[in-house]
Amino acid sequence: FKGRAEVSEADLKQLEAALIGADIGARTAAEIVARVRQAAEERRETDLASVRRAIEDELVGILERATRRPRQVPDGEPLVLMLVGVNGTGKTTTIGKLTQYYRAQGRTVLLCAADTFRAAATEQLQAWGQRTGAEVIHQKPGADPSAVLYDALAAAKARKSDFVIVDTAGRLHTKSNLMQELAKMRRTAGRLIPGAPHEVLLVLDATTGQNGLQQARQFAQAADVTGLIVTKLDGTARGGIVIAIARELGLPVRYVGTGEQADDFVPFEPRRFVEAIVG
Amino acid sequence: TLTDRLQRVFKSLRGEARLTEANMAETLEEIRLALLEADVAQSIVEAVVADIRVKALGQEVMAALSPAEQVIKILRDELLDVLGGGEAARVNVKSSAPPAVVLMAGLQGSGKTTTSAKLAAWLKKRGHRPMLVSVDVYRPAAREQLALLAEQVPAPLFAGAELVAQAGAALGTAVVLDLAKAARRDAVRSGCDVLIVDTAGRLHIDEPLMAEMRQLKQALAPGEILFVADAMVGQDAVHSAAEFHRQLSFTGVVLTKLDGDTRGGAALSIRRVTGQPIKFIGTSERLDGLEVFHPDRIVGRILG
Numbered sequence: 001f002k003g004r005a006e007v008s009e010a011d012l013k014q015l016e017a018a019l020i021g022a023d024i025g026a027r028t029a030a031e032i033v034a035r036v037r038q039a040a041e042e043r044r045e046t047d048l049a050s051v052r053r054a055i056e057d058e059l060v061g062i063l064e065r066a067t068r069r070p071r072q073v074p075d076g077e078p079l080v081l082m083l084v085g086v087n088g089t090g091k092t093t094t095i096g097k098l099t100q101y102y103r104a105q106g107r108t109v110l111l112c113a114a115d116t117f118r119a120a121a122t123e124q125l126q127a128w129g130q131r132t133g134a135e136v137i138h139q140k141p142g143a144d145p146s147a148v149l150y151d152a153l154a155a156a157k158a159r160k161s162d163f164v165i166v167d168t169a170g171r172l173h174t175k176s177n178l179m180q181e182l183a184k185m186r187r188t189a190g191r192l193i194p195g196a197p198h199e200v201l202l203v204l205d206a207t208t209g210q211n212g213l214q215q216a217r218q219f220a221q222a223a224d225v226t227g228l229i230v231t232k233l234d235g236t237a238r239g240g241i242v243i244a245i246a247r248e249l250g251l252p253v254r255y256v257g258t259g260e261q262a263d264d265f266v267p268f269e270p271r272r273f274v275e276a277i278v279g
Numbered sequence: 280t281l282t283d284r285l286q287r288v289f290k291s292l293r294g295e296a297r298l299t300e301a302n303m304a305e306t307l308e309e310i311r312l313a314l315l316e317a318d319v320a321q322s323i324v325e326a327v328v329a330d331i332r333v334k335a336l337g338q339e340v341m342a343a344l345s346p347a348e349q350v351i352k353i354l355r356d357e358l359l360d361v362l363g364g365g366e367a368a369r370v371n372v373k374s375s376a377p378p379a380v381v382l383m384a385g386l387q388g389s390g391k392t393t394t395s396a397k398l399a400a401w402l403k404k405r406g407h408r409p410m411l412v413s414v415d416v417y418r419p420a421a422r423e424q425l426a427l428l429a430e431q432v433p434a435p436l437f438a439g440a441e442l443v444a445q446a447g448a449a450l451g452t453a454v455v456l457d458l459a460k461a462a463r464r465d466a467v468r469s470g471c472d473v474l475i476v477d478t479a480g481r482l483h484i485d486e487p488l489m490a491e492m493r494q495l496k497q498a499l500a501p502g503e504i505l506f507v508a509d510a511m512v513g514q515d516a517v518h519s520a521a522e523f524h525r526q527l528s529f530t531g532v533v534l535t536k537l538d539g540d541t542r543g544g545a546a547l548s549i550r551r552v553t554g555q556p557i558k559f560i561g562t563s564e565r566l567d568g569l570e571v572f573h574p575d576r577i578v579g580r581i582l583g
C-alpha cells in the first residue's frame with residue numbers, strides 16, 4: 001500500500017471543472033484531461049497527485065512554448081513599449097507599475113499619453129507619472145495619437161531615455177477604424193526609431209472569458225503584439241484564456257498585475273500561475 | 280452555428296424522427312460545449328442542459344421542424360425563460376424623500392463611471408433632473424473623469440473639492456461617506472430629483488471595500504443599486520455577481536461593452552445566480568450608448 005490515493009472518475013471530472021472554471025475553455029480542458037488520463041494509465045501512475053502534476057506540466061508546457069519575444073533595440077535607442085487592449089483592462093495603471101519597476105532598476109522612463117480620446121485619460125497618466133517619477137509627453141484632448149507618439153519618441157531620443165512607454169485608448173477589436181489607428185501608430189514609431197514599438201503588450205483582464213482569444217487575434221493582426229500582461233489576478237478569476245492564446249498565437253505572458261498600487265506587479269511565472277488554476 | 284452542429288448530430292444518427300434517449304446524449308453534449316464557449320457559467324450550463332433533457336425527451340415531433348430545430352427551439356425558450364421578462368428597464372427613481380438615489384457598484388474597469396453619465400443623460404431625456412457625484416477617492420483622476428462627463432451630458436455635479444482637500448492623505452471610507460451625504464444635501468438644495476453615485480471599482484473579496492459599499496448603502500438608502508458588469512467576463516461572473524448581491528442586494532444589472540463580439544453568456548450567469556434583472560446594456564463609449572436590455576438579442580448572441 002503506497003499511501004497514494006487513486007484517481008477516480010469524480011476526481012477527473014473535478015479537475016476538468018477546475019480548468020473550465022479558470023476559463024481554459026471546455027474543449028481544451030477535455031483534451032488535456034483525456035491526454036493526461038491516457039498517459040497516466042500507460043505509465044501506471046494513476047494516483048491523484050501524479051495526475052494533478054501531469055495536468056500542471058501540460059499547461060506549463062503550453063505556456064513555455066509561447067516563444068514570441070520583443071524586437072531588437074538598436075544601440076543607444078530607447079526601448080519603446082506600447083500597451084494596447086480593450087476598454088478598462090488596466091493599461092494606464094499597468095504603465096504606472098512598469099514605470100515603478102524600471103525606475104527601481106535605475107532606468108529612466110518617459111511616458112506618452114496617446115489616449116487622447118477618453119475623459120481624463122491624460123490626467124490619470126500624469127498622476128501616475130508624478131507618483132513614479134516619469135515625465136509625461138501629452139497634447140490636448142482630441143489630438144492625433146500618432147502626433148503625441150511622435151513627440152514622445154523625439155523627446156526620448158533627445159534625452160536618451162532608457163524606456164518610452166506608450167498608453168493607448170481602450171478599444172474594442174471589432175472597431176476596424178480604431179484598429180487601423182493602432183497600425184498607424186506602429187508605423188509612425190518605426191519611422192522614428194528602428195524596430196519601434198519593440199514591445200507591444202496586450203493587456204488582458206483576468207476575468208475575460210473566451211472572447212479574450214478573439215481579442216488577441218485581432219490585436220496581433222493590427223498591432224503585432226509581442227506579449228501579454230494579465231491584470232486583476234488578485235481577484236478570483238484565473239486568466240486561463242492565456243493558455244489558448246499561447247497555443248494559437250505563440251504569445252507569452254510577460255507580467256502580471258496583482259492589485260491597484262504601483263508595486264502590485266510581478267514578472268510572469270508559469271508554474272505558479274498554473275498551480276493557482278489546478279489548485 | 281449551433282444549429283448546424285446539431286443538424287450534423289442528428290444526421291449522423293440516420294434520419295431520426297423524434298427526440299430519444301439515444302440521440303439526446305450527443306445533442307446535449309454539443310449544447311453544453313456551445314454554452315460554455317459562450318461563457319455561460321458551468322453550474323448554469325448543467326442546470327439548463329438538465330432542464331432541456333426533461334423537456335425534449337419524448338416530445339411529439341413538430342411537423343415543421345427537424346429534430347435539431349426542435350431542440351434549438353427548446354433551448355431558446357429555456358434561455359429566454361432564464362433571462363426573464365422585459366419589465367426590466369425601469370430605474371426606480373421614486374422616493375418618499377428626494378432625491379432618489381441610484382448607487383453604482385462593480386469590479387474595476389467594468390464601466391461604472393461611463394454608465395453613471397449615460398444614466399444621467401437617459402433620465403434627463405425622461406424629464407428628470409439628475410445630479411452626479413463620484414465617491415471614488417482612490418483611482419487617479421476618477422472624479423475628474425466624471426466631472427468631464429457631467430459637463431457633456433450636461434448635468435450638475437457635486438464636486439466636493441473642499442471635503443476631499445480636507446481629508447488630505449487620509450482618503451478612505453470616512454470621506455467617501457461625507458461626500459455622499461453632502462452630495463445628497465446639495466441635490467435637494469439644487470432641486471435635483473435623482474442622485475447618481477459613482478463608486479470606486481472593487482473586488483468582491485476585498486472586505487474593507489465591500490464594507491464601505493454596505494455603509495454607503497446604509498447612509499443613502501438608494502432605491503436602485505446597479506451592478507455594472509463587463510459583458511466579456513467569463514466563468515468568474517457567478518462569483519463576483521453572487522458576492523456583490525449577497526452583500527448589497529442590488530436591484531439591477533448593466534452589462535457593458537456589448538458593442539464588441541463577446542457572446543455574453545455572463546448575462547445568463549449573472550441573472551440566474553442573483554435573480555436580478557438586466558436593465559440596460561452598454562453599446563458604445565458615447566453618452567447615448569445605453570440601451571434597454573432585450574433578452575432575445577442576447578439569446579441570439581449566445582446561440583451564435
Ligand SMILES: Nc1nc2c(ncn2[C@@H]2O[C@H](COP(=O)(O)OP(=O)(O)OP(=O)(O)O)[C@@H](O)[C@H]2O)c(=O)[nH]1
Pocket residue numbers: 085086087088089090091092093094115118121168169170171231232233234235256257258259260264387388418480482
Ligand atoms: N484589483 C486590480 N485592479 C486593477 C489592476 N490593474 C488595474 N486595475 C484597476 O482597473 C481599473 C481600470 O484601470 P485603467 O488603468 O484605467 O484601465 P485602462 O485599460 O487604462 O482603461 P481604458 O483606458 O479606459 O481602456 C482601475 O480601477 C484600476 O485601478 C490589478 O492588477 N488588480
Ligand SMILES: Nc1nc2c(ncn2[C@@H]2O[C@H](COP(=O)(O)OP(=O)(O)OP(=O)(O)O)[C@@H](O)[C@H]2O)c(=O)[nH]1
Pocket residue numbers: 087088118170172385386387388389390391392393394415418421478479480481535536537538560561562563564568
Ligand atoms: N465600447 C464600450 N466601451 C465602454 C462601455 N462602457 C464603458 N466603456 C469604456 O470602458 C472603459 C472603462 O470605463 P469606466 O467608466 O472608466 O469604468 P469604471 O467601472 O468606472 O472603472 P473603475 O472606476 O476603475 O472601476 C472606458 O474606456 C470606457 O469608455 C461600452 O458600453 N462600450
Ligand SMILES: [Mg+2]
Pocket residue numbers: 091092093115121167168169170
Ligand atoms: Mg487607460
Ligand SMILES: [Mg+2]
Pocket residue numbers: 391392393415421478479480
Ligand atoms: Mg470609475
